[in-house]
Amino acid sequence: MSDSNATATKAAAPPGRAAFHLSINNPIVRAVLAQLGVALAVALVAWYLVGNTMDNLARLSIASGFGFLDREAGFQIGETLVEFGPQDHYSTAFLVGILNTLKVSGIGILLATLLGVVLGIARLSSNWLVARIAAFYVETVRNVPLLLQLFLWYGLLTEGLPGPRQALAPLPGVFLSNRGLKLPAPADDPIWAWVAALFGLGIILTLVIAAWNAKRQAATGKRLSMLPIGLGLVFGLPLLVLLASGGGAIDMPVLQGFNFRGGMTLSPEFAALLFGLVIYTAAFIGEIVRSGILAVPKGQTEAATALGLTRGQLLRLVVLPQALRVIIPPTTSQYLNLTKNSSLAVAIGYPDFVSIANTTINQTGQAVEGVLSIMAAYLIISLSLSFLMNWYNSRVALVER
């Protein structure tokens, strides 16, 4: 601290041989004193709090430190992406929690963006009914606490739905009951790995061709239509392989006794949390998208139409690139909010990181370490997410020359 003070003082000092009065009226002296005072006060408060905490922990005979991570957790977790049993350690439980948080936030961000874009465009629709319904949605959803909405969704998904025997089957192989949503899932078959690999390859190839296409358009003015190429590569290629191999095995959920077997399960907790987060955040993203589109001056649209661009080209080449500059920074905060709000999982029993850390605190009494882990985990997620979005933003930002 004192080092940075000294350099700042030197930097701020007037050049030349101005006399340096060591007096309280000298702004530089005052600045240094004020900063020293504040730093000292903060240090004293921190020292006092840490001292008290140490005393209290010693009195309650709680060993401080993260040693508890190597101990057996002894509790079960309903939903895990990695293997987890009661014999596993707290560190594994934490990993399960972080993965669950990432899963719900990742899927949530994706769906909320899609729904938000639809809502933003719907509010600007020339169709009165569409615009009104979108406006009603946004105003209602934004002004009711998210936690209340989560409770309502959870209630609807558990108490509002029938038991497994009377499960609703909106589509063949899809069952909706108070045990959650059952879906057909790809069975254990090597062909699915190939399909997934080709899907990834399709995305990469599409990006490469799009880059080449943009260069070619800049050079020759000719342009290939990317939509069929992209769709063909991303979805057509895996589908073709799947069909050629005679189709992969699919694991269908079947009612056996009192519950379903097989298939993929979306638990009511996960579904309620995901629904709530997506519906709530989409309302905010919708407003951001709307303001972003409105921020593009009308003259731009008129000019583009006068140049003979089609409606698709107008959106893709003129409106979107400009609207994105307005949209991306506030949308980043909404992504961060969604991730942080996923911590409300603790209230409806989805095992996210906060919920698992909370259980750990209750079992071990390691409140300080538990809360610190929660904060550290969210800080790391937030910082990575905003770093990613800032990088993307810098790519679309206006370059002024």
Added chain:
Amino acid sequence: MSVTETTQDRAAPIRPNQGPVAWARANLFSTWYNALLTLLIAYVLARAIPGIIDWALVKASWTGDAAACREAGGACWAFLAEKWRFILFGTFPDDQHWRPTLAILSMIGTLVVSADRRFWGKALIYIWTVGIGFSALMMFGGVLGLDYVPTELWGGLPLTLALSIVGLVASFPLGVLLALGRTSDLPVMRGLSVVYIELVRGVPLISILFMASVMLPLFLPAGVSIDKVLRALIGICLFSAAYVAEVVRAGLQAIPKGQVEAAQALGLGYWQRQRLIILPQALSLVIPPLVNSFIASFKDTSLVIVIGLLDLLSTAKAALTDPAWRGFYKEAYLFVGVIYLLFCYALSRYSRYLETVLGQGRRR
């Protein structure tokens, strides 16, 4: 219409808003996909609305017990008739419910009066002292022959209002200080403010509330314990201060540098400059976003449920645990949701109104 048409050929322009048919043509069926959307939505509404009316009105039970409700199969408004006092006031002593009622009215009255721009200024301090002081008197009691009611018995709407109003008022000075720190030239102040603001904004409110509820007692010397409501309040304050700070910082950055230089030229010191020149302008610029952050904190107080306080949402959830009345969650959440909606919608309309009124001077 073809492009070659000349002005002479054209018939009198069709005015929109000429009768419902013209309106529908312009607003509902202007293109084929708009027509399709309209028909689709009309179909969905026609399917859904009768069901909702059936549930909420036709089959609803307004009196009777839970068995009668289940028999009727519709909404059970009898549940609310039975539980509304508990949902609104929590465990506050039953015979004293007039006190939280007066406290709520006084808090709402204070908010409504301070929304009027004629009272902005010194008068606001007196209004708030009287309004909030009266609410506190009503809630705590203990003097003037009123029974003392400890905060453990508080709940429902008064608790939600108290946590959000007191939380915002108390976080305001800290927020302004943090904003000044973040825009200051002094590296120590700036560094500390930046670290605090970013740290708090990067973590969920729940973790701050956990910290306030489980770590705060550890921070204090042995034998000192603080009230659960106060702990939640401290957590909410620490949290919203970071958000207020960012709002105020936006206002500070909007003040032209010339203002600072002019104030310096007049010989004003740092604090005089901020107090007399910069802050009044910066704060008046950010009143609409401050109202928005009040809305956010009003909604966020519902999270105190995770540390076991009985706010408005918690009382609704607690009312549902009554074994005699299980399963009427839709009615309970609808009731509480409408209360939140009324408050937040009114506030957000007010914020938008302020934006236009306060923005008039700056519009070209």
